[in-house]
Amino acid sequence: MRYQSTRGRAPAVDSVEATLTGLATDGGLYVNDDFATKALDVQEITGGNYMKTAFAVLSRYFDDFTETEIQDSIKAAYTQTFDTPQITPVTEIGPDYLLELYHGPTSAFKDLALCLLPQLLKRAAQKSGTRLMIVTATSGDTGKAALNGFQDVPGIGITVFYPEGKVSDIQRLQMVTQAGRNVTVAAVRGNFDDIQTEVKRIFEREKGSHADNGIQLSSANSINIARLIAQVSYYYEAYRQLLEGGKISRGTRVDFCVPTGNFGDVLAGYYAKRMGLPVGRLIVASNANKVLTDFFETGLYDKRRDFIKSISPSMDILVSSNLERLLFHASNGDAALVGQLMASLSQSGFYRVPDSLLEVIRADFAYGFADDDATKRAIAEAWTRRHRLIDPHTAVAYAVAQKTKGENPMVIVSTASPFKFSKDVLLAIDPKVEASGLTGFDFMDRLATLSSLAAPRALSALREMPVLHPAVIDVKAMQTFVNDASQKDF
Structure with a gap:
């Protein structure tokens, strides 16, 4: 199956290459517009589970991976990593329904794709004999989910940039406490759009590969077609x-x-x-x-x-x-x-x-x-x-x-x-709460008490974890930061 750039000025590639590179060389995004060949009737997944559904979807888009490779990737991504066997339960909220996408290891919907993407990228890199540096901009949730997914994956490093002061306290702590020999994180002075724009420029300057050491750059953002398809x-x-x-x-x-x-x-x-x-x-x-x-x-x-x-x-x-x-x-x-x-x-x-x-x-x-x-x-x-x-x-x-x-x-x-987002949720429910002097974990504990619900263990445990990634940089320093991270990881 071939993937072309949305801007039409880059060569078409197969699904392995589209997954590896993330962004086309002309700055466009990879797409395949032939939806007719990917038709999936609900009857095909009836009586199944999330893993069966994921296989039915992914196998229609990634025919350059074997069925075994896709099945093994799905099993590695979703076996015993979510806190409910349904993975994405649908529950009622009045006359409507909630599709709950926050039961994964980082308590956000990004886990559904970013538990799977490292598995696909690992296999794609093995096929091509490539070493990968994942460079990712995050507005909050992608960063931790990507760091968690790629932690200590052989042959892959990851660098995450987030906007300083523009994520929640818990989101920040999830990233700056991330362990792993191959992970690097920095806050950037600016907003998400500034960071995302510079990440795209880094890709365009390098044309998909790191000139200094031959390492392939790739992305964990939803500009990567594999991450997008995983969300289907x-x-x-x-x-x-x-x-x-x-x-x-x-x-x-x-x-x-x-x-x-x-x-x-x-x-x-x-x-x-x-x-x-x-x-x-x-x-x-x-x-x-x-x-x-x-x-x-x-x-x-x-x-x-x-x-x-x-x-x-x-x-x-x-x-x-x-x-x-x-x-x-x-x-x-x-x-x-x-x-x-x-x-x-x-x-x-x-x-x-x-x-x-x-x-x-x-x-x-x-x-x-x-x-x-x-x-x-x-x-x-x-x-x-x-x-x-x-x-x-x-x-x-x-x-x-x-x-x-x-x-x-x-x-x-x-x-x-x-x-x-305990502080904002608690204050919305009870605006009379005295907020001065309270930490993010104080709000978390109070919200748990008020709601009689337990905070996810991975979030509560952040209070005991050391900060490992204190860096704060300017946008113009991001390229150098990626270069340094590549040297560290490889």
């Missing part, structure tokens, strides 16, 4: 659980409301729909950084705006990289148009899509946003009315779902444990 699985798995639980009938269309930042999570739902899953609307839920809401409303994507630091920091993004893939698919593979739009975004800070293209996109997507006040109200309402504890990112989707709900069953994608 849980949309199918959610539908299977609803069907087998008697909540829906076969063929019933289901809406998914997805908290959205870099557009990878909701794009995975779009892929599932194009593969034949009965999805109604994919609802793009944004926080106060509502560049996507404005785009879907007007067709103008404009990053020339103030960056807002919110209580849902993993969504504090103004450049949603995976939207580029949607533009390619919705325009019937018009790589020239996509290249022009991305050039305009890079050079001028905005682009406008043709009305005809916007109409095609709107056929599959709805949209909305919730600022911090609306997010806090959603957390409080979910607790007081539904007795469900949700994190701020899930709360954004919960709030938007209430405003966009139609006739179809609604699944709200729940992306993180509320205990990763």
